[in-house]
Amino acid sequence: MSREATLNKVRTALGRSAGQGIAAPPPVRLRVEAHLEAHLEAHLEAHLEAIDMEARIASMLRAVEALAGKSRRAATGEDARSYVGAVLDGRSAVASNAPFLRECGVVDLAGVQSGFTDAAALRALCATAEVGITSADYALADTGTLVMLASPAEARLISLLPPVHIAVVPKERVLSGLDELFTILPHPAAQTSSMVLITGPSRTADIEQILVRGVHGPGEIHVVVVG
Amino acid sequence: MSVAFDEKVHKTLADANLQLAIYRATGRLIDHRKHAVAATALPDYQELRTQANALKRHTIEHLDHYLEQFEANLTAHGGKAIYCQDATEVADFVLGLAKERGAHLIVKSKSMTTEEIDLNERLEHHNLESVETDLGEYILQLAHQRPYHIVAPALHLTRYDVGDLFARTLGVANETVVERQALIARAVLRQKFLAADIGISGANFLVADSGAVLLVENEGNARLTTSAPKIHIAVAGIEKLIPRAQDLAVFLKLLGRSATGQALTVYTSFLSGPRRAGEIDGPEEFYVVLLDNGRTKLLADPGKRESLYCIRCGACLNHCPVYRKIGGHSFPWVYSGPIGAIITPQFMGIEHEPSLPFASSLCGACAEVCPVKIDIPKVLLELRAEVKQAEERKGANRLERLAFKIWAWVMCHPRIYEMAAMAAASVAPAENGKWLRSAPAVMNLPPVRAWLSQRDLPPAPAKSFRELWRKR
Amino acid sequence: MARVSGRDDGTTLLQFLFMAKRVSIFVTCIVDQLFPKVGLAMADVLERLGYEVDFPEDQTCCGQPAFNTGYRQEACQVARHFLKVFRDSEYVVVPSGSCTSMIAHHFHDLFPADEAAGDLRAADALAPRVWEFSKFVLEVAGVDDVGARLQDVVTYHDSCHALREFGIRDGPRRLLANVRGLELREMDAAEECCGFGGTFSIKFPEISGGMAGTKIDSIVRTGAQTVVSVDSSCLMQIQGALSRAALPVRTMHLAEVLASR
Numbered sequence: 001m002s003r004e005a006t007l008n009k010v011r012t013a014l015g016r017s018a019g020q021g022i023a024a025p026p027p028v029r030l031r032v033e034a035h036l037e038a039h040l041e042a043h044l045e046a047h048l049e050a051i052d053m054e055a056r057i058a059s060m061l062r063a064v065e066a067l068a069g070k071s072r073r074a075a076t077g078e079d080a081r082s083y084v085g086a087v088l089d090g091r092s093a094v095a096s097n098a099p100f101l102r103e104c105g106v107v108d109l110a111g112v113q114s115g116f117t118d119a120a121a122l123r124a125l126c127a128t129a130e131v132g133i134t135s136a137d138y139a140l141a142d143t144g145t146l147v148m149l150a151s152p153a154e155a156r157l158i159s160l161l162p163p164v165h166i167a168v169v170p171k172e173r174v175l176s177g178l179d180e181l182f183t184i185l186p187h188p189a190a191q192t193s194s195m196v197l198i199t200g201p202s203r204t205a206d207i208e209q210i211l212v213r214g215v216h217g218p219g220e221i222h223v224v225v226v227g
Numbered sequence: 228m229s230v231a232f233d234e235k236v237h238k239t240l241a242d243a244n245l246q247l248a249i250y251r252a253t254g255r256l257i258d259h260r261k262h263a264v265a266a267t268a269l270p271d272y273q274e275l276r277t278q279a280n281a282l283k284r285h286t287i288e289h290l291d292h293y294l295e296q297f298e299a300n301l302t303a304h305g306g307k308a309i310y311c312q313d314a315t316e317v318a319d320f321v322l323g324l325a326k327e328r329g330a331h332l333i334v335k336s337k338s339m340t341t342e343e344i345d346l347n348e349r350l351e352h353h354n355l356e357s358v359e360t361d362l363g364e365y366i367l368q369l370a371h372q373r374p375y376h377i378v379a380p381a382l383h384l385t386r387y388d389v390g391d392l393f394a395r396t397l398g399v400a401n402e403t404v405v406e407r408q409a410l411i412a413r414a415v416l417r418q419k420f421l422a423a424d425i426g427i428s429g430a431n432f433l434v435a436d437s438g439a440v441l442l443v444e445n446e447g448n449a450r451l452t453t454s455a456p457k458i459h460i461a462v463a464g465i466e467k468l469i470p471r472a473q474d475l476a477v478f479l480k481l482l483g484r485s486a487t488g489q490a491l492t493v494y495t496s497f498l499s500g501p502r503r504a505g506e507i508d509g510p511e512e513f514y515v516v517l518l519d520n521g522r523t524k525l526l527a528d529p530g531k532r533e534s535l536y537c538i539r540c541g542a543c544l545n546h547c548p549v550y551r552k553i554g555g556h557s558f559p560w561v562y563s564g565p566i567g568a569i570i571t572p573q574f575m576g577i578e579h580e581p582s583l584p585f586a587s588s589l590c591g592a593c594a595e596v597c598p599v600k601i602d603i604p605k606v607l608l609e610l611r612a613e614v615k616q617a618e619e620r621k622g623a624n625r626l627e628r629l630a631f632k633i634w635a636w637v638m639c640h641p642r643i644y645e646m647a648a649m650a651a652a653s654v655a656p657a658e659n660g661k662w663l664r665s666a667p668a669v670m671n672l673p674p675v676r677a678w679l680s681q682r683d684l685p686p687a688p689a690k691s692f693r694e695l696w697r698k699r
Numbered sequence: 700m701a702r703v704s705g706r707d708d709g710t711t712l713l714q715f716l717f718m719a720k721r722v723s724i725f726v727t728c729i730v731d732q733l734f735p736k737v738g739l740a741m742a743d744v745l746e747r748l749g750y751e752v753d754f755p756e757d758q759t760c761c762g763q764p765a766f767n768t769g770y771r772q773e774a775c776q777v778a779r780h781f782l783k784v785f786r787d788s789e790y791v792v793v794p795s796g797s798c799t800s801m802i803a804h805h806f807h808d809l810f811p812a813d814e815a816a817g818d819l820r821a822a823d824a825l826a827p828r829v830w831e832f833s834k835f836v837l838e839v840a841g842v843d844d845v846g847a848r849l850q851d852v853v854t855y856h857d858s859c860h861a862l863r864e865f866g867i868r869d870g871p872r873r874l875l876a877n878v879r880g881l882e883l884r885e886m887d888a889a890e891e892c893c894g895f896g897g898t899f900s901i902k903f904p905e906i907s908g909g910m911a912g913t914k915i916d917s918i919v920r921t922g923a924q925t926v927v928s929v930d931s932s933c934l935m936q937i938q939g940a941l942s943r944a945a946l947p948v949r950t951m952h953l954a955e956v957l958a959s960r
Contacts, residue, residue: 217447588896611769681908682939
């Protein structure tokens with residue numbers, strides 16, 4: 001069959017035999033950015049970690065804005081809820097089943113439907129809803145990226161079909177960047193069938209290199225970092 | 228030089244508007260990349276390139292191992308690996324599956340690999356509609372054209388071209404505002420996404436330790452293609468493999484920046500299998516087509532194997548002064564630019580377009596920007612030697628061969644060289660140091676004529692360097 | 700004034716006096732036949748820097764035209780001759796990045812690894828002794844001011860092989876900056892290929908001409924009166940295009956600029 005044929009051709013081309021071992025691959029290269037100076041004393045670490053967290057959040061929000069997304073720092077879940085309510089402004093919304101959204105009271109806002117576990121019903125709603133609201137599993141501060149793993153708490157289409165996407169994320173989930181993400185999550189496939197990194201609103205420049213947003217994903221995104 | 232190539236080149240060079248469009252589009256991408264890989268933006272850019280090259284080298288050198296590892300992990304997550312040796316096998320698989328499932332509508336996201344195998348054409352006439360969903364590719368599908376550039380497929384079309392096209396094929400009013408054109412496409416394609424039975428994507432990377440497909444895009448059409456329909460088929464060349472998910476931390480830092488200057492594209496999807504238990508949406512069936520289609524041929528040549536490292540970023544196209552003049556459609560195959568120039572002869576045989584490896588000044592700009600450090604000029608030089616060897620075997624191009632044999636002999640005999648040079652200088656005009664618009668009859672050989680067709684000739688100096696040196 | 704850097708590699712004074720002051724020049728076939736003043740200028744500068752300049756008369760070509768056109772056998776023959784001619788040279792100074800690249804990088808690709816004649820070894824031994832002219836001045840002579848004077852507005856074209864194979868970019872600009880009376884203006888397409896590419900210029904004349912057109916447009920935008928580069932083949936392409944377009948801009952090799960007083 002084609003499987004054997006292809007593998008045989010590959011082996012012949014490389015002069016390898018079936019089951020032959022391999023040389024060690026180049027070592028994994030992950031550099032988690034240290035915002036801290038190495039020589040600083042241990043008792044300052046806790047204080048500096050807090051600064052580090054603040055620096056990350058600031059970087060995250062800045063990066064989102066630089067991508068023409070909207071960012072918001074909410075001190076509490078209640079603040080987050082108010083912000084989301086203002087953005088909704090009476091429009092229809094579908095929200096994911098993320099526990100954090102429930103904690104913030106976002107799912108209780110008028111016009112928000114959530115709690116879906118049926119694919120067809122959810123898709124139908126996503127296709128007509130004006131706003132999609134999710135949390136995120138992580139955020140990447142250097143690029144302003146949301147990391148969304150498909151799960152019972154987060155469906156794929158909520159951050160994709162509606163023209164507006166709002167993500168409400170607790171600050172602890174903000175990582176420095178890709179290297180930190182792949183350090184703490186070396187095997188995304190062990191957890192989910194889909195991990196999506198979302199970096200800004202959907203865009204295309206396919207016609208005369210003129211930028212158009214919202215084709216086909218959400219053209220407007222809001223990232224709310226809480227805490 | 229083949230007539231077809233020559234004609235396409237001439238046509239492109241003669242089109243001033245097209246020249247401007249190509250130059251501007253590539254110029255913009257050059258600038259964006261430059262800022263994205265500058266020392267202030269990405270201090271370890273060169274180190275990342277070295278690592279990416281090492282990772283690709285290792286993977287390609289052990290490709291059978293990584294194919295099997297990929298397959299095992301994909302299967303463990305509920306997906307299925309479909310090995311296909313050529314275009315026909317891919318089409319047969321898709322058609323067979325579509326028939327079995329009663330599928331009629333396919334949505335496709337951008338994939339050069341599917342262009343390579345003419346997948347859409349092969350799926351036509353089988354009661355099956357296959358719709359491109361990337362805006363540029365959708366436009367090209369309606370226009371029955373090939374991509375002009377790996378990353379900016381419709382860069383050669385104007386908004387007026389698009390307006391006419393949509394009016395003609397979609398029956399809408401002729402709209403020339405770009406934002407509205409995009410919205411027209413969005414509306415049409417939204418319906419397709421939601422109604423499609425099968426979604427076909429490519430793959431930027433195949434991650435061996437995860438059995439996962441990695442897809443990058445800016446629009447969201449690949450996400451929709453791979454999330455909305457019940458069946459997802461990813462079509463990927465076998466060379467797309469990388470060993471580990473963690474290696475994406477290297478490749479993802481290079482791909483977006485090299486292609487468009489983006490630190491990350493808007494969407495990066497890491498997809499491993501159909502939806503898991505408890506997940507609410509996502510495909511129920513997940514297939515990865517592992518395509519050979521001649522890649523094993525490239526694999527067999529250690530001297531040119533690095534051609535398979537390519538991650539299809541398009542940087543080489545943008546920086547190539549030849550591409551920037553002749554554009555994507557002058558190239559004989561779907562892959563254009565420097566990468567197209569080196570893989571086309573290897574896939575199709577050097578006889579397919581023997582002039583292709585020579586259509587380069589070997590400036591090296593491509594190699595300088597290649598994120599995986601493919602030495603494209605080196606491969607071009609090897610291909611040139613192969614073309615000449617083939618000509619010798621066939622007894623073709625005898626005059627040129629003879630000329631170089633004589634030339635080499637002269638260059639190995641300094642006194643003969645001096646005499647030949649003096650003889651040439653005696654018939655070459657000196658013109659008081661002015662450069663020449665035309666050559667005297669005795670000098671009017673094809674190479675001289677070719678030179679003069681574009682620029683003036685230097686006048687012959689009164690004495691050569693060595694004559695002057697002797698008198699010094 | 701010229702400044703010669705101290706040598707700290709253990710060379711004795713006697714060795715220094717006998718060895719380090721002698722350089723061979725490989726002027727390249729195009730300079731020999733079409734642009735002899737470049738060779739003379741280069742020799743002038745080297746002598747001014749205190750070197751005794753030797754011109755091995757049996758030199759002809761580096762073989763690049765054949766190599767680039769795919770005729771490796773023929774290139775190999777010519778390379779072999781080159782190795783014979785320059786076998787005993789301590790330094791070979793070349794007014795061309797592309798020829799230097801051919802000798803220092805591609806001779807290695809021409810000779811099979813197992814051949815008995817020792818050509819591969821000879822090529823690899825010669826490679827580090829071959830220097831593009833501006834690199835020699837800066838790194839071996841250790842000088843960035845040769846005392847040149849030229850009243851002119853110039854722009855610099857980065858020759859591809861010099862730039863990408865040897866990293867020659869800042870060097871010539873430094874040398875030009877120290878030429879009295881010279882104003883250097885950067886063109887926007889400095890690093891873009893001029894379109895010569897050896898036989899490419901006659902196999903694909905329209906593309907080559909188009910590339911030259913882009914280059915001279917960029918030159919004209921600077922308002923410079925002279926284009927300078929380190930490679931005569933680039934200058935031939937550029938001057939040919941300027942002349943065809945009846946533009947009054949002239950070309951000069953860096954050696955000619957540095958020899959100006």
